[in-house]
Amino acid sequence: MAIADALSTMPGTRRSLRDRVALRLEPYLYTAPALILIAAVMLVPLVLGLSYAFRDIQLLNPFSGGFVGLEHFRTLWGDANFFRALRNTLWWTGASVFLQFALGLILALLLDRPFAGRGLVQALVFLPWAVPTFLTGLNWAWMFNPVIGPLPHWLYALGILDAPNNILSDPSLAMWGPIAANVWWGVPFFAITLLAALQAIPRDLYEAAAIDGAGAFRRFSTITLPFLAPTIAITILLRTVWIANFADLIVVMTNGGPADRTQIVASYIFTQAFKALDFGYASAIAVVLLVLLMIYSMLIVLLRQTLLERG
Amino acid sequence: MRVSFLGTVFHRLAILAYLLFALFPLFWLVKVSVTPNDLLYSEGIRLWPSRTSFEHFRFVLENSAFPLFFRNSLIVATSTAVIVTVLASLAGYAFSRFAFRGRAWLVALMLLTQMFPLVMLVAPIFKMLTPLGLTNSLTGLVIVYTAFNVPFATFLMQSFFDGIPKELEEAAKIDGATQFMAFRQIILPLTLPGIAATLGFVFTAAWSELLFALMLISGNAAATFPVGLLSFVSKFSVDFGQMMAAGVLALIPACLFFLLIQRYLVQGLTAGAVKG
Numbered sequence: 001m002a003i004a005d006a007l008s009t010m011p012g013t014r015r016s017l018r019d020r021v022a023l024r025l026e027p028y029l030y031t032a033p034a035l036i037l038i039a040a041v042m043l044v045p046l047v048l049g050l051s052y053a054f055r056d057i058q059l060l061n062p063f064s065g066g067f068v069g070l071e072h073f074r075t076l077w078g079d080a081n082f083f084r085a086l087r088n089t090l091w092w093t094g095a096s097v098f099l100q101f102a103l104g105l106i107l108a109l110l111l112d113r114p115f116a117g118r119g120l121v122q123a124l125v126f127l128p129w130a131v132p133t134f135l136t137g138l139n140w141a142w143m144f145n146p147v148i149g150p151l152p153h154w155l156y157a158l159g160i161l162d163a164p165n166n167i168l169s170d171p172s173l174a175m176w177g178p179i180a181a182n183v184w185w186g187v188p189f190f191a192i193t194l195l196a197a198l199q200a201i202p203r204d205l206y207e208a209a210a211i212d213g214a215g216a217f218r219r220f221s222t223i224t225l226p227f228l229a230p231t232i233a234i235t236i237l238l239r240t241v242w243i244a245n246f247a248d249l250i251v252v253m254t255n256g257g258p259a260d261r262t263q264i265v266a267s268y269i270f271t272q273a274f275k276a277l278d279f280g281y282a283s284a285i286a287v288v289l290l291v292l293l294m295i296y297s298m299l300i301v302l303l304r305q306t307l308l309e310r311g
Numbered sequence: 312m313r314v315s316f317l318g319t320v321f322h323r324l325a326i327l328a329y330l331l332f333a334l335f336p337l338f339w340l341v342k343v344s345v346t347p348n349d350l351l352y353s354e355g356i357r358l359w360p361s362r363t364s365f366e367h368f369r370f371v372l373e374n375s376a377f378p379l380f381f382r383n384s385l386i387v388a389t390s391t392a393v394i395v396t397v398l399a400s401l402a403g404y405a406f407s408r409f410a411f412r413g414r415a416w417l418v419a420l421m422l423l424t425q426m427f428p429l430v431m432l433v434a435p436i437f438k439m440l441t442p443l444g445l446t447n448s449l450t451g452l453v454i455v456y457t458a459f460n461v462p463f464a465t466f467l468m469q470s471f472f473d474g475i476p477k478e479l480e481e482a483a484k485i486d487g488a489t490q491f492m493a494f495r496q497i498i499l500p501l502t503l504p505g506i507a508a509t510l511g512f513v514f515t516a517a518w519s520e521l522l523f524a525l526m527l528i529s530g531n532a533a534a535t536f537p538v539g540l541l542s543f544v545s546k547f548s549v550d551f552g553q554m555m556a557a558g559v560l561a562l563i564p565a566c567l568f569f570l571l572i573q574r575y576l577v578q579g580l581t582a583g584a585v586k587g
Binding site for chain 1: 322323325326329330332333334336337339340343351352356398399401402404405406409411414417420421424426427428429430431432433434435436437438439454455457458459461462465490491515518519521522525526537540541544551554555558561562565566568569570573576
């Protein structure tokens with residue numbers, strides 16, 4: 001192979017110019033179809049969307065399309081619904097990520113221990129992840145419906161609810177509906193990644209610690225956690241961005257209601273585009289969301305740098 | 312390591328509790344779908360109805376547009392999965408085997424596409440596809456879904472190619488094969504499990520997609536399953552039995568593909584940790 005490489009890079013040897021050009025082009029030919037498609041269907045619309053944010057684009061108004069400068073952003077600054085959606089996004093993302101992570105870690109620790117039937121149990125507890133999100137949303141909405149679902153009756157029996165009502169129509173509780181559905185659907189993601197990281201920890205570390213008399217809690221805090229830390233950090237950071245953008249469950253279960261109490265920024269963008277057909281305003285909100293997510297990612301990178309320097 | 316008896320009992324109980332949490336919603340979906348209409352309200356929250364029937368399934372299959380939605384979704388998800396897998400095999404192979412100028416940029420670009428909110432593309436894509444006649448069309452959906460899924464599938468395929476020793480192609484090339492021949496005849500057959508996993512992941516993603524389908528499709532003719540089910544729910548919101556029977560139908564292909572990819576979940580999720 002080394003000889004063949006040398007031959008191919010040496011000019012004037014056996015390989016002709018045409019062959020060499022073809023050889024140089026080869027990786028680009030493999031990647032071109034995927035890249036052209038990504039450019040046409042993701043990058044062009046992204047740029048187009050950025051331009052919409054400064055234009056008046058309403059689907060049903062043929063006279064729209066003009067340049068309006070920062071008009072949309074001025075409207076946005078005075079839009080109470082947007083700021084409520086922003087607060088809801090923090091609440092939705094924080095609660096979902098925390099619960100998914102906590103349950104995912106517990107599940108991963110449970111599955112890390114060998115027991116009879118582990119393969120089957122693993123397949124079954126990961127199954128919710130394969131359930132389409134629209135169906136997850138509908139199914140949980142049905143389960144919260146007192147006519148057909150058991151949850152309101154159980155919550156009432158436990159004394160959590162004053163009456164077996166649908167929490168999805170209660171403005172102060174509605175957000176828990178989509179969060180519950182999201183936790184159910186998303187725990188497997190954390191469990192699978194954390195389980196993979198757990199199984200990469202050398203077993204003899206635990207045995208040595210046990211011989212030295214370390215108890216279960218001590219083994220967990222001095223071996224398991226430090227080993228898992230990088231995986232935990234990366235998974236939580238990426239998942240936070242993903243969940244902040246994840247509007248399906250809310251669109252399906254509450255459509256942002258009641259009284260906009262479950263509207264998050266991503267579902268607000270979708271509603272503006274899909275229901276109000278105001279593409280300009282929708283794109284302006286999207287630009288703000290994009291900027292916020294970029295600031296978040298940058299803060300994370302900075303935080304990581306300072307931690308690395310200190311360590 | 313010593314494991315106390317009490318610890319073992321607690322471990323099994325905790326697993327049982329999580330199994331119940333994971334499976335109960337699906338059990339409930341199936342339970343309501345087989346409850347006859349006259350028992351739906353009187354036995355609304357019983358764990359299992361005193362009598363079961365398949366009347367809802369029969370109605371949904373014979374008198375509703377769900378078979379059409381099911382067919383549309385099947386066409387869209389299968390075509391997307393096949394096209395994505397072909398494109399991602401090619402691109403993933405290039406990322407795995409070639410060092411070329413711009414490679415780092417391409418990888419960064421693909422990662423970037425996984426980070427920004429896709430919902431911001433809803434409006435521009437609608438505007439772009441309308442003059443091309445690709446709204447309200449299955450082809451339009453396949454194009455959009457293919458682009459969305461290619462980056463993740465490329466990383467997934469790359470991780471499978473990385474696991475195959477390079478010496479195999481080198482030997483083939485010494486025997487006079489071109490790189491592409493080696494790729495097609497030696498490497499691809501060895502990555503069949505990876506190809507199956509990619510097909511499964513992409514099929515599930517395309518089968519589940521909701522927001523773009525809602526935006527791009529209006530009317531029944533090109534509606535995919537999620538669009539059809541949601542419009543059914545908003546129109547006939549009291550036919551719980553039929554809605555849930557339709558829900559069970561939507562669950563079947565997703566579960567079949569889950570069984571296919573179950574073994575590769577770890578690899579897939581770590582390759583797609585950026586996506587999910």
